[in-house]
Amino acid sequence: MTPIDLATWPREQHFSLFKEFTQPYFNICAQLDMGALYQYCKSQQCSFFHAYIYVTLQASNAYQPMLLRIIDGVPWQLAAQRASVVELADDDTFRFSYFSQQATFNDFQVHANKVSLAAKQQPLFSTAFAQTEGQADLFHISVLPWLNFTSFAHAHTQGNHFGIPKLVFGQFNARTGKIPISIDVHHALMDGLHVAKFIEQLQRSIDDFSV
Numbered sequence: 035m036t037p038i039d040l041a042t043w044p045r046e047q048h049f050s051l052f053k054e055f056t057q058p059y060f061n062i063c064a065q066l067d068m069g070a071l072y073q074y075c076k077s078q079q080c081s082f083f084h085a086y087i088y089v090t091l092q093a094s095n096a097y098q099p100m101l102l103r104i105i106d107g108v109p110w111q112l113a114a115q116r117a118s119v120v121e122l123a124d125d126d127t128f129r130f131s132y133f134s135q136q137a138t139f140n141d142f143q144v145h146a147n148k149v150s151l152a153a154k155q156q157p158l159f160s161t162a163f164a165q166t167e168g169q170a171d172l173f174h175i176s177v178l179p180w181l182n183f184t185s186f187a188h189a190h191t192q193g194n195h196f197g198i199p200k201l202v203f204g205q206f207n208a209r210t211g212k213i214p215i216s217i218d219v220h221h222a223l224m225d226g227l228h229v230a231k232f233i234e235q236l237q238r239s240i241d242d243f244s245v
Contacts, residue, residue, distance in 0.1 A: 035103070035110045035111065035112055035113065035170070035171075036108075036110065036111045036113075036147050037108065037110055037111075038040045038102075038108070038109040038110060038111055040046060040108070040109070042081060042144070043148040045109075045111070045222075045223070048221075048222065048225070049109060049222045049223070051222070052220070052221040052222035053107070053222040054065070055221070055222075056245060058220050058222055059190075059195075059200075059218045059219065059220055059221065060218070060219065061156075061185075061186060061187065061188075061216060061217065061218045061225075062216075062217050062226065062229045063184060063185055063186060063214060063215065063216045063217075064215055064217075064233050065184070065212045065213070065214055065215070066212065066213050066214075066215050066236065066237060066240060067207060067211055067212060067237065067240070067241075068082075068086060068212070068213045068240055069183070069210070069211020069212075070211070070240075070241065071086065071240050071244045072090040072129055072208070072211065072244055074243070074244045078141065080139075081143065081146075081194050082206070083177070084142065084143055084146050085139065085243065086168075086203065086213075086240070087117065087133060087142075087146070087175065088136075088139050088146075088243075089117060089236065089239040089240050089243050090117070090175065090201065090236060090239075091116075091133065091134075091135045092135065092200070092239045093232065093235045093236040093238075093239040094115060094117075094236075095114050095115060095122045095234075096235060096239070097159065097222070097231065097232050097235045098111070099113075099135060099223065099224050099228040099231075100173070100199055100224075100232055101113075101114070101115060101196050102197060102223040103170045103198070103223075103225070104173075104196055104197040104220065104222065105170055105196060105222065106144055106158050109180075109197075109222075109223065110170075112152055112170070112171055114135065114171070115130055115171050115172065115173050116133060116134045116135075116171055116172050116173075117132070117133045117134075117172070117173060117174075117175050117184070118131075118132055118166070118167065118172045118173070118174050118178075119131045119133055119175045119176075120150055120174075120175065121150055121153065121154065121177075122156045122175060124154065128158070128180055129153040129156065129158060129159070129160075129163070130153065130163060130166075130167060131146070131149045131150050131153045132149060132153075132159070132162060132166050132172070133145065133146055134219075135231075139243070146242065155171065155240035165203075170198070172198060172199055173199045173200070173201070174198060174199070174200040174201065175200075175202070175203070176200070176201070176202045176203075177202070177203050177204075178203070178204050178205070179204070179205050179206070180205060180221070181202055181204055182202045182205045182207060182214055183202075183205075183214050183216070184214065186202050186215075186216035187192045188200055190216055191224055195220070197219075197220035197222065197223045198220075199217065199218065199219050199220075199224075200216075200218040200219075201215060201217055201218075202215065202216040203215055204216075214232075215236075217229055217232070217233075234236075
């Protein structure tokens with residue numbers, strides 16, 4: 035991580051304005067076109083879920099504002115981030131799987147299958163949870179594949195969130211090829227323009243994967 039020099043950062047005043055807000059996150063919901071990605075995964079008999087997590091990791095690590103964090107009250111720039119992904123266990127309760135970006139999708143599938151299997155065999159408060167959850171280089175991904183939502187609100191605590199982005203993917207519509215995505219970001223670090231540019235980056239990653 036690299037500290038950001040507030041004296042030369044264009045967002046210095048925006049950071050000062052929003053960092054002390056009681057609820058400093060704002061939410062945007064949008065639609066992603068994943069029709070080609072879904073068809074590719076179907077033809078290759080690979081996991082559609084793993085594919086869109088893989089491209090989300092790519093896009094999130096490629097777009098600099100998504101790598102901003104707040105640590106000890108000041109902004110920092112990450113070199114890379116991992117994903118804390120909610121997955122459903124056999125008892126219909128969720129677990130956290132911690133995924134890192136991999137060089138290829140094949141490498142990611144091997145990594146993701148291993149991590150997911152281990153996570154689902156452990157309780158929520160596992161060793162991996164104790165060692166990993168709450169670290170600043172994570173961003174959060176949830177999935178709600180049963181609903182084609184148009185808005186979303188997260189549960190919040192008063193603890194230190196580091197300005198971590200939170201993403202939620204909804205139900206894939208096979209007829210339109212669209213999937214809803216909800217994004218929560220800290221307003222001290224990002225504005226609506228940055229979220230729009232990230233969505234563009236993510237859609238490019240989806241399109242490039244499917245070529």
